[in-house]
Amino acid sequence: GDSVTQMEGPVTLSEEAFLTINCTYTATGYPSLFWYVQYPGEGLQLLLKATKADDKGSNKGFEATYRKETTSFHLEKGSVQVSDSAVYFCALASNQAGTALIFGKGTTLSVSS
Amino acid sequence: DAGVTQSPTHLIKTRGQQVTLRCSPKSGHDTVSWYQQALGQGPQFIFQYYEEEERQRGNFPDRFSGHQFPNYSSELNVNALLLGDSALYLCASSFGGSAYNEQFFGPGTRLTVL
Numbered sequence: 001g002d003s004v005t006q007m008e009g010p011v012t013l014s015e016e017a018f019l020t021i022n023c024t025y026t027a028t029g030y031p032s033l034f035w036y037v038q039y040p041g042e043g044l045q046l047l048l049k050a051t052k053a054d055d056k057g058s059n060k061g062f063e064a065t066y067r068k069e070t071t072s073f074h075l076e077k078g079s080v081q082v083s084d085s086a087v088y089f090c091a092l093a094s095n096q097a098g099t100a101l102i103f104g105k106g107t108t109l110s111v112s113s
Numbered sequence: 114d115a116g117v118t119q120s121p122t123h124l125i126k127t128r129g130q131q132v133t134l135r136c137s138p139k140s141g142h143d144t145v146s147w148y149q150q151a152l153g154q155g156p157q158f159i160f161q162y163y164e165e166e167e168r169q170r171g172n173f174p175d176r177f178s179g180h181q182f183p184n185y186s187s188e189l190n191v192n193a194l195l196l197g198d199s200a201l202y203l204c205a206s207s208f209g210g211s212a213y214n215e216q217f218f219g220p221g222t223r224l225t226v227l
Contacts, residue, residue, distance in 0.1 A: 089156070094212075098212070099212050103156050106155050
């Protein structure tokens with residue numbers, strides 16, 4: 001079945017460092033791809049999404065590009081802040097998955113000042 | 114707009130007991146999905162309710178059941194609790210039931226089974 005694989009965490013960075021969190025997927029057809037963020041004690045929030053190949057999703061300085069040739073959707077930010085410390089989840093929606101979102105295991109980001 | 118609300122926030126039960134978790138969707142949403150998030154894992158889809166019916170179910174046993182009310186709120190029931198049921202249970206609401214539509218998540222209910 002469809003699946004999402006994320007890089008293992010935790011990722012520890014200093015403020016203003018460059019961030020990359022890798023995400024690859026396995027899916028038949030043309031899934032939509034998402035990044036969700038979970039701040040401590042809160043539910044998941046949609047960070048960005050892309051619905052077709054070569055689409056770039058962006059929000060709050062974060063970006064991710066839907067690469068069908070490499071089945072990837074890596075999350076990047078040029079300069080992280082302490083407030084970006086959270087758990088980041090890559091997810092997909094597909095016809096095979098139906099109404100369910102398929103999530104990766106999550107990557108914890110910790111940013112220090 | 115209150116967003117998606119869930120109750121209770123935390124719950125402690127013992128093995129074999131039954132539990133009911135509640136979810137109120139975001140205003141204007143008609144679809145509720147439930148996810149289980151074990152510690153250190155991503156959310157796993159339990160089931161979705163739309164028009165008061167279970168529309169799709171993930172790989173969870175029949176001990177997990179649910180209900181959707183006419184006002185679109187929903188309950189998740191778990192019978193015969195096992196230690197492995199300890200997790201954060203997330204409710205997500207959306208409009209129209211498609212996973213391609215943005216799903217809004219509540220803060221979750223933390224269930225601990227002793």
